[in-house]
Amino acid sequence: xxQLVESEGGLIQxxxxxxxxxxxSGFTVSSNYMGWVRQAxxxxxEWVSVIYSGGGAYYTDSVxxxxxxxxxxxxxxxxxxxxxLRAEDTAVYYCATSGTxxxxxxxxxxxxxxxxx
Amino acid sequence: EIVLTQSPATLSLSPGERATLxxxxxxxxxxxxxxxxxxxxxxxRLLIYDVSNRATGIPARFSGSGSGTDFTxxxxxxxxxxxxxxxxxxxxxxxFTFGGGTKVEIK
Numbered sequence: 001x002x003q004l005v006e007s008e009g010g011l012i013q014x015x016x017x018x019x020x021x022x023x024x025s026g027f028t029v030s031s032n033y034m035g036w037v038r039q040a041x042x043x044x045x046e047w048v049s050v051i052y053s054g055g056g057a058y059y060t061d062s063v064x065x066x067x068x069x070x071x072x073x074x075x076x077x078x079x080x081x082x083x084x085l086r087a088e089d090t091a092v093y094y095c096a097t098s099g100t101x102x103x104x105x106x107x108x109x110x111x112x113x114x115x116x117x
Numbered sequence: 118e119i120v121l122t123q124s125p126a127t128l129s130l131s132p133g134e135r136a137t138l139x140x141x142x143x144x145x146x147x148x149x150x151x152x153x154x155x156x157x158x159x160x161x162r163l164l165i166y167d168v169s170n171r172a173t174g175i176p177a178r179f180s181g182s183g184s185g186t187d188f189t190x191x192x193x194x195x196x197x198x199x200x201x202x203x204x205x206x207x208x209x210x211x212x213f214t215f216g217g218g219t220k221v222e223i224k
Contacts, residue, residue, distance in 0.1 A: 044216075045161065047215070058211045101172060105163055
């Protein structure tokens with residue numbers, strides 16, 4: 001059974017940093033693409049970043065230069081390093097991966113990141 | 118960036134009625150279009166992928182159609198548990214984008 005378990009988010013001051021992790025089980029993180037989708041309170045869904053099996057990574061424009069996606073194949077874990085956080089980064093962050101469909105077949109439970117002073 | 122526009126924003130129907138949700142893309146996404154269901158307090162769930170293929174375990178009352186820039190999700194006979202927000206998503210180009218969502222309310 002595929003499971004994605006995200007680390008806790010938290011309250012971060014503007015300009016601060018946080019690293020999210022997503023521990024995967026039931027598959028290997030390098031086998032397909034994985035990424036992060038966020039949802040601001042009461043808003044819709046937004047793709048933040050994706051990393052492919054070959055290692056290529058992509059970011060939405062608003063986080064380029066501030067966020068870094070990575071994975072540790074030995075720990076079977078996906079990460080999102082978030083620097084220079086802004087109020088508009090406040091959201092529930094979901095770890096996401098595709099299965100056979102090449103869309104998001106599996107989602108984590110979501111973790112709330114609040115950026116506020 | 119490909120913009121997906123969903124309509125209507127809210128759909129209020131009675132159990133047993135047919136629901137038709139629309140998703141329009143700002144440019145062609147070919148057949149790389151999916152639909153997700155998000156119930157309150159839950160992560161989204163994949164319903165339909167590549168326009169018309171039901172994901173594993175999805176009831177037959179959910180169906181998708183369309184091509185290019187215009188797509189439709191149909192719920193043939195609404196059940197009370199279909200109360201949710203429905204999102205379309207394209208994977209034709211990065212950034213992958215979602216539509217703004219259609220909220221389905223049950224009368």
